[in-house]
Amino acid sequence: MDETFPVFVISMAAELAGMHPQTLRQYDRLGLVRPGRTAGKSRRYSVRDVAKLREIAQLSSEGVxxxxxxxxxxxxxxxxxxxxxxxxxxxxxxxxxxxxxxxxxxxxxxxxxxxxxxxxxxxxxxxxxxxxxxxxxxxxx
Missing domain, CATH: 1.20.5 (Single alpha-helices involved in coiled-coils or other helix-helix interfaces)
Incomplete structure (x- = not known):
């Protein structure tokens, strides 16, 4: 499976990253993570996106x-x-x-x-x- 292929809905990506879905929406607005979109404009996160969300959480916990x-x-x-x-x-x-x-x-x-x-x-x-x-x-x- 391609790690950049968008497969996870926002609730699943948030759970995998240990975050609230609203946090993922904020990070999308800020451009920290840019998930793919379906035809209906729903966010879809890739494995790489989830890894990036975890990295963001780590850096944030370190005070960055x-x-x-x-x-x-x-x-x-x-x-x-x-x-x-x-x-x-x-x-x-x-x-x-x-x-x-x-x-x-x-x-x-x-x-x-x-x-x-x-x-x-x-x-x-x-x-x-x-x-x-x-x-x-x-x-x-």
Whole structure:
């Protein structure tokens, strides 16, 4: 069962969360929990909504204001969304690296320039010897 699918009527969700149904209505008005709606506009709560209601009750019992709770929930939802997006991007990158024929590798040249190499190729290194002598300063021999 999908945890976001709205299945519980308000009385059942209130009982599962250990709250009064009027409290759930208030939280809906404040935007703390947004239950689904039927065609007749009745509220339907999901398993995730009930878990969120329990979290609200816990935070409230710890003295967090409703505005603080709203902000915490907003940030947790944002983190959940960003985590999902990172997972999608990591998967897309892995697919791209595995499925892209003729991948190119890049190296840094001696002058700091970027050099494209074919996959499996190595950069040729210079084996020249350079002798450095400091410039002759005035007053010194």
């Amino acid at each position: 204001s409703l505005e603080g709770i709203r902000r915490i929930i907003e940030l947790e939802d944002q983190v959940r969304g960003l985590t999902a997006r990172v997972g999608e991007l990591e998967s897309a990158l892995a697919d791209e690296l595995l499925n892209r024929p003729g991948r190119r590798v890049f190296a840094a040249g001696s002058a700091g320039d970027v050099i494209a190499l074919k996959a499996g190729a190595r950069m040729r290194r210079s084996n020249q010897v350079v002798i450095w002598r400091p410039a002759h300063r005035s007053g010194q021999q």
